[in-house]
Amino acid sequence: xxxxxxxxxxxxxxxxxxxxxxxxxxxxxxxxxxxxxxxxxxxxxxxxxxxxxxxxxxxxxxxxxxxxxxxxxxxxxxxxxxxxxxxxxxxxxxxxxxxxxxxxxxxxxxxxxxxxxxxxxxxxxxxxxxxxxxxxxxxxxxxxxxxxxxxxxxxxxxxxxxxxxxxxxxxxxxxxxxxxxxxxxxxxxxxxxxxxxxxxxxxxxxxxxxxxxxxxxxxxxxxxxxxxxxxxxxxxxxxxxxxxxxxxxxxxxxxxxxxxxxxxxxxxxxxxxxxxxxxxxxxxxxxxxxxxxxxxxxxxxxxxxxxxxxxxxxxxxxxxxxxxxxxxxxxxxxxxxxxxxxxxxxxxxxxxxxxxxxxxxxxxxxxxxxxxxxxxxxxxxxxxxxxxxxxxxxxxxxxxxxxxxxxxxxxxxxxxxxxxxxxxxxxxxxxx
Numbered sequence: 001x002x003x004x005x006x007x008x009x010x011x012x013x014x015x016x017x018x019x020x021x022x023x024x025x026x027x028x029x030x031x032x033x034x035x036x037x038x039x040x041x042x043x044x045x046x047x048x049x050x051x052x053x054x055x056x057x058x059x060x061x062x063x064x065x066x067x068x069x070x071x072x073x074x075x076x077x078x079x080x081x082x083x084x085x086x087x088x089x090x091x092x093x094x095x096x097x098x099x100x101x102x103x104x105x106x107x108x109x110x111x112x113x114x115x116x117x118x119x120x121x122x123x124x125x126x127x128x129x130x131x132x133x134x135x136x137x138x139x140x141x142x143x144x145x146x147x148x149x150x151x152x153x154x155x156x157x158x159x160x161x162x163x164x165x166x167x168x169x170x171x172x173x174x175x176x177x178x179x180x181x182x183x184x185x186x187x188x189x190x191x192x193x194x195x196x197x198x199x200x201x202x203x204x205x206x207x208x209x210x211x212x213x214x215x216x217x218x219x220x221x222x223x224x225x226x227x228x229x230x231x232x233x234x235x236x237x238x239x240x241x242x243x244x245x246x247x248x249x250x251x252x253x254x255x256x257x258x259x260x261x262x263x264x265x266x267x268x269x270x271x272x273x274x275x276x277x278x279x280x281x282x283x284x285x286x287x288x289x290x291x292x293x294x295x296x297x298x299x300x301x302x303x304x305x306x307x308x309x310x311x312x313x314x315x316x317x318x319x320x321x322x323x324x325x326x327x328x329x330x331x332x333x334x335x336x337x338x339x340x341x342x343x344x345x346x347x348x349x350x351x352x353x354x355x356x357x358x359x360x361x362x363x364x365x366x367x368x369x370x371x372x373x374x375x376x377x378x379x380x381x382x383x384x385x386x387x388x389x390x391x392x393x394x395x396x397x398x399x400x401x402x403x404x405x406x407x408x409x410x411x412x413x414x415x416x417x418x419x420x421x422x423x424x425x426x427x428x429x430x431x432x
Contacts, residue, residue: 042133042135042137042138042141043137043138043140043141044141045131045132045133045138045141046132046133046135046137046138046139046140046141046142046145047141047142047144047145048131049127049128049131049132049138049142049176050124050127050141050142050143050144050145050146050149050172050176051145051149052127052131053120053123053124053126053127053128053146053172053175053176054120054123054145054146054149054150054172055149056123056127057094057116057119057120057123057124058090058091058094058153060119060123061090061091061093061094061116062086062087062090062091062094063090064090064252064253064256065086065087065089065090065093066086066087066090068086068249068252068253088157091153091156091157092157092159093113093116093260094116094120094153095150095153095154095157095159095164095167096109096111096112096113096116097112097113097114097115097116097117097119097120097167097171097260098117098120098150098163098164098167098168098171099112099163099166099167099170099366100154100159100160100163100164100167101159101160101163102159103158104372105373106373107370107372107373107377108370109369109370109371109372110369110370111261111264111367111368111369111370111371111379111380112264112366112367112369113260113261113264114260114261114263114264114267114366114367115259115260115261115262115263115264116260117171117263118263120171120172120175121171121174121175121178122175123175124146124171124172124174124175124176124178124179125175125176125178125179125182126179127176127179128142128175128176128177128178128179128180128183129179129180129182129183130179132176132179132180132183133180133183133185134180134181134183134185134186134187138180139176139177139180142172142176142180143168143169143172143173143176146168146171146172146176147164147165147168147169147172149168150164150165150167150168150172151164151165151168202337202338202339202344203337203339203344203345203347203348203351204347204348204351206333206336206337206348206351207333207347207348207349207350207351207352207355208351208352208355209332209336210329210330210332210333210336210348210351210352210355210398211329211351211352211353211354211355211356211359211394212355212356212359213328213329213332214325214326214328214329214352214355214356214394215355215356215359215360215363215390217325217328217329218270218273218321218322218325218356218360218390219266219267219270219363221270221273221321221325222266222267222269222270222273223266223269225269225272225273226262226265226266226269226304229269229304229305229306230301230304231304232304233303233304233305233307234304236303236304237300237301237303237304239303240298240299240300240302240303241300243298244298244300254299254300258299258300258301261301262301263367264367264380265301267363267364267367267380267381268286268367268380268381270360270363270364270386271364271380271381271386272286272287272288272306272318273288273318273319273321273322274319274322274360274386274389274390274393275287275288275289275318275319275389276381276382276385276386276389277290277381278368278380278381279378279379279380279381280294280296280302280305280379281294281295281296281375281376281378281379282374282375282377282378283375284296286305286306288311288315288316288317288318288319289311289315289316290311291306291307291308291310291311292308293305293307293308294375297371297372297376319389319393321393322389322390322392322393322394322397323393323396323397323400324397325393325394325397326352326353326393326394326395326396326397326398326400327397327398327400327401328397329352329356329394329397329398330349330352330397330398330399330400330401330402331401333348333349333352333398333401333402334401334402334405334406337402337406339406342406342409342411342412345402345403345406345409346399346403348402349395349398349399349402349403350395352394352395352398353391353392353394353395353398354391356390356391356394357387357388357390357391357394358387358391360383360386360387360390361383361384361386361387361388361390362383362387363383364380364381364382364383364386364387365383365384367380367381368380368381368382368383
């Protein structure tokens with residue numbers, strides 16, 4: 001026996017810090033570090049993840065509503081209001097974020113607060129990333145559970161079950177799926193979508209990716225435009241806030257409501273950039289070439305909307321932004337596109353324009369609807385008009401970059417220019 005101790009006949013295994021070795025496989029982990037979901041069926045884990053996500057996003061709206069009720073319960077005007085009604089208001093707003101219309105007094109509100117939609121999707125994403133299991137059964141159970149919770153809430157409030165199902169499938173499917181794809185054991189998105197994308201031709205794949213990039217850039221430009229509007233109209237916004245005379249509780253409630261509809265304002269700014277513009281009530285119009293202002297609700301956020309005196313050469317040229325974004329997307333398309341025919345470049349630009357136009361049209365349609373009775377029954381923009389304008393601008397911009405940069409197109413143009421020269425040379429010889 002040597003001084004180093006008995007030989008075991010096994011070679012030491014070198015591992016990185018924090019990694020388990022084969023000798024640690026039989027050891028039991030401390031209970032403190034063991035999740036309650038460990039060892040449960042995959043479908044059960046998915047169901048618990050979705051239940052957690054739904055309750056988190058629902059509680060984020062109902063708890064402030066109850067807190068506001070408690071803070072104002074001493075007001076004599078609220079003597080006939082019970083706390084379950086506050087919970088119902090928060091739940092109705094949560095359902096409205098999933099596309100389920102909310103009944104307010106004698107009118108129906110269909111304007112979806114995209115901020116609530118984003119909150120619900122993020123809750124699904126965070127819950128699935130932290131506790132989910134990236135399997136088909138886990139994902140299916142998670143989406144089914146999220147739909148079930150949404151339908152139950154809709155039934156309790158008397159909402160549309162069909163809209164609840166559709167909204168829950170979209171919000172929960174996207175949020176939960178994105179969260180599960182971030183799990184360590186999850187496969188990459190590229191490998192999952194390869195069976196679908198591999199069936200499409202290269203110019204379709206490249207054009208669709210460029211169209212998604214273009215729509216993302218347009219949303220970013222619209223967000224910057226909203227920031228400019230709010231800064232330029234900060235005096236009007238301040239006057240509206242002072243005129244409301246809100247206390248601390250009312251100010252918090254109003255701030256939450258404005259955050260819920262702030263993404264909608266970004267989408268309306270995108271409609272303004274495209275040219276068709278948007279409306280905030282029947283009879284109004286906010287467009288680069290025309291501003292028809294009508295009495296607006298006392299909402300501070302609306303104080304930053306363009307005024308009639310802002311119309312001019314600069315605002316009229318706003319749709320040029322679509323062409324500029326088309327140039328950027330066209331440059332990306334030029335870098336990734338591999339063509340074998342001259343017409344592939346034109347087809348790719350067409351796919352880019354159609355994809356970007358459809359995404360914007362769907363986004364504008366979702367961000368528009370009825371916000372109240374009377375004039376407020378029409379708020380937002382016409383989705384397909386905005387989408388068509390976006391598609392036209394992206395098509396022009398992308399063609400200006402892709403066509404001159406394609407070697408096949410340049411070769412085809414040279415061939416076309418040479419043909420007339422070849423045909424006139426024999427004719428000149430015959431004349432001699």
